[in-house]
Amino acid sequence: MERLMLWLDEKFSTPMAKLSEQRHLRAVRDGIVGTLPIITVGSFFLIIAFPPVPADTALALWAKAHGATILLPYRLTMYMMSLYAAWGIGHSLAKSYDLDGVSGAQLAVVAFLMTMVPRAVDGLGWALPMANLGGSGMFVAIMTSILAVEIMRFVYKSNFKISMPEQVPPSVARSFKALTPTAIVVVLMTFITFVFGFDWHGVVTKIMAPLVTTSDTLFGVLVPVGLITVFWSAGIHGASVVGSLARPIWTVLLDANAKAVADGLPLPHIAPEPFYQWFIWIGGAGSTIGLVLLMAFASKSVYSRSLGRMALAPGLFNINEPLIFGAPIVLNPILIIPFILTPIVLAIISYIAMAFHLVARPFIMAPWTLPGPIGAFVATGGDWRAIVLSVVCILIAMIIYYPFFKIYDNKQLALEKEDH
Incomplete structure (x- = not known):
């Protein structure tokens, strides 16, 4: 794991950072x-x-x-x-x-x-x-x-x-x-x-059609989710890199859903950008709302509890840089695992829920600073089931983060005891 972190830092971060600024x-x-x-x-x-x-x-x-x-x-x-x-x-x-x-x-x-x-x-x-x-x-x-x-x-x-x-x-x-x-x-x-x-x-529509279609599949969702979290793990703003390439496709999907609503037709797509924002990136990249809640209310370590409470208010509004760089999650072999795993699990659950029409598909670009359940409700045009799915996703995020949080918290507690 340490060798992997070193490789991410030396061989991955620099070229990807340059790519994001092309x-x-x-x-x-x-x-x-x-x-x-x-x-x-x-x-x-x-x-x-x-x-x-x-x-x-x-x-x-x-x-x-x-x-x-x-x-x-x-x-x-x-x-x-x-x-x-x-x-x-x-x-x-x-x-x-x-x-x-x-x-x-x-x-x-x-x-x-x-x-x-x-x-x-x-x-x-x-x-x-x-x-x-x-x-x-x-x-x-x-x-x-x-x-x-x-x-x-x-x-x-x-x-x-x-x-x-x-x-x-x-x-x-x-x-x-x-x-x-x-x-x-x-x-x-x-x-x-x-x-x-x-x-x-x-001509361009025919050329891009396979890419647009693939982006709306479960595989097409998991690829950007995985890439964004891996980039963040190396200290790179993942959404800036992946979003530069994926956002044009997400806007096409969102536009198609909005047109379908305006025309009174069924929504054709699951994965425009609001799908990621409100059902995967709850609390920010890595679905860190689960970790923030655990740190704020279940920590024994003074540092973990203080960081969690400081990051709670921003986290509720999907701003998690204080946690990413304060814990830190970047290049942290303990927290990187749930940071990557949690969004993947939430993406699978949310995609299946919408594929089987258990929850309405998003067609509204709600302001990204809304709290997760509220944003999910707005993005789906007022579907109460979206609130339920968002809350379920938060609980699942807490469950996945919990064992890694305990390792991290115990390690911080041991360091605090050594200092005293």
């Missing part, structure tokens, strides 16, 4: 994370349109009568998440190259919109296929945003741009400077999409 992955992560407030607020209108109350109540009847209007904020926010993500990705990537963030964001949006073919609609003029603006267009948004900013970087680096005298206001000079890369992006996308007829969304 500029393109960081731009994707920043762009998608930046859409979370929009997704969160927009998804709450689904609860208003489909309140978790009996169908014959006044509230349910009112929501049914006004459903189309209630859903408009959802359709202009969460339903268009890829458009907002393109802006964020372009801005973040441009800033990483010390380029103008606004120009990069605008180019990214232009490139993404030019993957769509407007259709003439009688009486309405021209319309864009809005479905491609949502989660289903996320992979295309990532590709075209990176392409647009890389074209801008190449143009600026080669000095193939229009420069204005110093007397010209910065905002005007910036506009002229962006003319050349904008022209290249627009002309290039025009040829690819409209002249050659390349179906960006159809």
